[in-house]
Amino acid sequence: MKCSAILLSGLLIGAVSSAYAEADEIRIISRAEWGGKPPKKTPTPLPGTLLYAIISHTASVACATKLECSKIVRTIQTMHMEGNRWDDIGYNFLVGGDGNIYEGRGWDVQGAHTFNYNKKSIGLSFIGTFSTAVPSNKQLAAAQNLLETGMKMGKLMDSYKLLGHRQVSETLSPGDELYKIIQTWPHWSEKYQVLLPDTSGAIAASKIKKMTFDRIVVLELIVAVLHVSGTLGDDILSKSNQYPHTIDSQSVTIISRGDWGAKTSTTPLTRLSETPLSYVIISHTAFLPCTTKDECSSKVRDIQNIHMTVNKWDDIGYNFLVGGDGNIYEGRGWDMTGAHTIGYNSRSIGVSFIGTFETVVPSDEQLKAAKSLLESGVKDGKLTADYKLLGHRQVRDTASPGDKLYEIIKTWTHWSAEP
Structure with missing residues (x-):
């Protein structure tokens, strides 16, 4: 020694x-x-x-x-x-x-x-x-x-x-x-x-269940924060359809999986069973923001890596991520079931803002990109015309998408106080 x-x-x-x-x-x-x-x-x-x-x-x-x-x-x-x-x-x-x-x-x-x-x-x-x-x-x-x-x-x-x-x-x-x-x-x-917790007072059986849920939330936050950890459906997208080329338009730029350097999912992902969808869930990654395509791509690769290797998920959990550079980063995309919100994965699109928005607000470019993505979702028949927009905290026990971002999305047309 x-x-x-x-x-x-x-x-x-x-x-x-x-x-x-x-x-x-x-x-x-x-x-x-x-x-x-x-x-x-x-x-x-x-x-x-x-x-x-x-x-x-x-x-x-x-x-x-x-x-x-x-x-x-x-x-x-x-x-x-x-x-x-x-x-x-x-x-x-x-x-x-x-x-x-x-x-x-x-x-x-x-x-x-x-x-x-x-x-x-x-x-x-x-x-x-x-x-x-x-x-x-x-x-x-x-x-x-x-x-x-x-x-x-x-x-x-x-x-x-x-x-x-x-x-x-x-x-x-x-x-x-x-x-x-x-x-x-x-x-x-x-x-x-x-x-064991004290079950005689404030921490009863229901609270114990909630604490188990909290640990899942914390792991999900760690996955997204630290920059760096489905079942097979009957109708699976082909690889060429699952990873389209980068889409440029006047309203939104979607950086494809191939463009940001994604790994292939461990098993074919499950196609969403109902379209158009009636819910959009907004979260934040609770990490430092990114301002360039290279920075954002690196963060998205790290998130995918942790989701797949630590969480043992088939792929990155989000459908889309919104970078501070004003680009949208394709996760599972419009047509595949996500792994972002228990109880809502099969009937919603999960959109996560890269950054921590508890005390700071996203850039104008980031907010514009997210709104443009959702507008294109309605136009392309991926979202219903009357879809409900929810903050992650409304359907999970989490602080996401952060106080500042949550206050902003509450002013958006489709935000709903009731899930």
Whole structure:
């Protein structure tokens, strides 16, 4: 084993050993150093020495430099605070591919990473997606060193239990490959206390069901935020029809799947059974916006990748995405069932604005492109003349499409207060 030193904002705070260690030093990058925003309100302290450490992954692209990792951590914080409406970034710490630890809520503040374990654990999330890939030795060493330091500092019990996120939450996190690795670590525990919610008061059986639903919503947001994770019908589009050429007109430009670099769906997609459709669902991706075709195409490719590899969906979930460059990006298109809104996928078109619109508004070009797309849908017989336009939050327990965008679409002709 090789001995490593941990630094917090440049100060040596402890020395630990790790079988994965590749460097003599490892640093904890403070919130100020990675550019974190202050929490919305006074944090809740954690009680004493903790029994649990929960390992997750961010289900995002990986990072290899401090600059890249800091940008991803800032994006996660924005999603957690604006998309999820949490007080701060949810994790206590994040582990970068650069071998650095990124301070989230830290050792002493209650996190928002694992329902019913937040008060009893430290949440440690690996930056990246580890369903088929493995973290670097530097990343693994940094995580082990942090946990050993936590014991030495009295933050974790000497007998603490290490758990994968999937053991205590309905999720694929931390990914198959990372989960295999942490099962070999000394503190990993197959047996742990199942912490059930209090069903005597506010959290009743219906609330438990809602919380399960929330986790699905959070995963969907993570998929879209972190830039980077159907059944076969009788009438399937041919490949040539499914991926048309880029369409240019005076009103709207649709960037085809081939143009933005889409992967082929894992199975043929199911054609929508009823047309024209009577619903349109507007969401936002809860991520940073894009302003050029190259930027937007890259974001759409990452969303598709996470939808297919982490969510195990057949393809990207949205029918269309609206870029800040004023272009429409084809997802599943007009004729295929989406995977964007439970209960509405087979009878609606899902249109997602690329960006986070909780406190900012989309560009005029983005709004114009979305309205032009919907107008063309009516003209082409894809949408009924009296279709209903709904915000994602009206039919799912989510903050999407963000307060600012929601206020805007409520002024559009087809918006309906009632689904």
